Amino acid sequence: MYRIGEFAEMTGLTKETLRYYAQIELLTPVFVEPRNKYSYYDNNSFLVARLLVYLRRFDFSIQEMLMVVHDRSLDELEEILKEKKVALRQQIVDTEAIISEIDGFLEMEE
Known part of the structure; x- marks a missing residue:
């Protein structure tokens, strides 16, 4: 598993973006440490994150990205x-x- 900073570096997303995506349930961490609230991501999260990077580049709105990830x-x-x-x-x-x-x-x- 990868901590949020490491995951941000791997994916090209900022930590702030990852926190926002978690807040809107676009890309949620696979584990959040209860004591310190550190977020952790895994390899499946990496694939979704890379998809989101491309969708942003392809001018998808947040609503459209949510639809891709959740509804379709x-x-x-x-x-x-x-x-x-x-x-x-x-x-x-x-x-x-x-x-x-x-x-x-x-x-x-x-």
Whole structure:
């Protein structure tokens, strides 16, 4: 098992992030020492933590990450990522439309 500092270093998550994830039950330690409240993580926790790092990088919100970890099976991860790609592509289209509107507005001002 790994203490929180060691686990943070291994995963690329900060201790503060790990504490927050534990608080919202996104990634809970496998053991908390009752006397000193030290949190411990294991190898399975490492896999979930690395997944969360990628989900953050893929612009998943906390709610979306909770859904992936709790509400949907990790077996569905490929489908979830495909859905996210579609949503991100739509964001690009929407953003480009707003940029075009801004350009049109600026042209009216000239």
